[in-house]
Amino acid sequence: MCENLPLPGGQRLWPGHPSLAHGVPASTAPGTIYALSVAGGVTTGPREGQAILFGRNRPEVHLCLGENDREVSRQHGQLIHYRRQWWVSTWGRKPLRLPDSRLLYVDDDPVPLAEGYTQLFVRGSGRREHLLELFVAGPEPRTAVRPGEPTWPRRVWRLDVAERLALTALAERYLRHERYAQPLTWAGTAKQLARLQPETGWDDKKVERLVAQVRARLSAQGVAGLTREEIGEPIGNMLNHNLIQELLQSSTLTPADLCLLDHAED
Template sequence: MIEQLAVPGGQALPAGHHSLAWGVRANEVPGTLHVLSVTGGITVGPREGRQIVFGRNRPDVHVCVGEHDRRISRHQGALTRRGERWWISNLGRLPLRLPGARLLCNQDEPIPLAAGYTPLFVRGTSGREHLLEVHVRAQDGEDPDIQHGASTSPPHTWALTPAEKLALVVLGQRYLLHELYPNPLSWRQAAEHLKEIRPEEDWTQKKVEHLVLNVRNRLSRGGVPGLTREEVGEPIGNTLNHNLIRELMENTTLVPPDLGLLHD
């Protein structure tokens, strides 16, 4: 396989590395940058003027994204260290989409990245969403409650069957894409999407509803509020599924890389 550009002192992240939404090592230098795509990534320290380029042209970028999609630019964007911040700029033709549906276009000024986790998306051919995960280690004083010697408390994730996870990723894809005002898909929309991506499987509205209801009931019995009609009251609308998807994302049971299930 053709190698990506290396950075002196940087550390490569392999393909299949766990999502950066699950956190990074606690003993890193503040300002350390992690960048990850489905094909791998890199970890680098916060040296002034350092620049990490990402895009389609694997031999000429530090992190390859959208390698087989010609709509993605060969140099799609860059992360540059200036002062106490990492700044993201768009070098390509397509806009980069940040959380909150904010678009960063080629002609826009670079914007600073907040500490912590930031997913970036680029929409390619046939609506394919290419994900680039970024994590910036917080500077001293940015953490509200610093406990240097304490062990990290992992989030409590919920066990899902493969069918449950696939159904929930389809149902909650707008949330995983960090759209500004997301709503769950309807049962009909979810079933139609599942039949498109898994035509060999027998997906119906009732099957999707049954799988999701089982997960809601299981989490409700486990102490998660806002997942039953009795708690929420009428009119229900999308509230129960909205609360379910938010819970699964907040404890990292569902993370943006799970969108890859939509393209398997």
């Protein structure tokens, strides 16, 4: 098998190296980067101008990614240390997918990497996706968690009875795991609720006010993407989509809440 391009001042991580999600050694110097794929990886310190090339053509890159997939470019991208920070850029025909579903294209400016663990993806042929794990050590490296350590408690948002019912109806398509789910319209949500509680006076304006109150409450407590100022125009369904995603990710809403709509379906 051909060897990767040597990385001056770096060390190789062999295939089978544990996921970087488990952390890096506690003795790792701040600014050190670890980069890993299923084919192995590299680690190197924070020297100005130090660069790590990745892509599918093993002899031309320091880190091989998607070696047998011609949808991945031979030199697909680069990690480089510049002005005391690591940056990622892409040269490939297909964009890199960063956290929060951000896509990085060949003409985009490099993006700085945060300290800690980051996942990057390149979509390959068919339904394949190739994972590049990164870990930038900070002043206090995040080391592996011991098996017996307690699980951090999750933050579940408090909803009153009316809020839970209305948001379950709004998010019904998500809770039913429909592909490409979108929030129900105000009118559609109100129709569901009026069928369930005809005496309560549900209409689209009442639903809109209630959901807006929940968005404002969560935004005030630090949840991003729930205000018009953050999103900009056109808004579309994005505010409600972001709200639903937060409620699902925090397990505030779960598929079990669909039982609240059973009578509406009747």
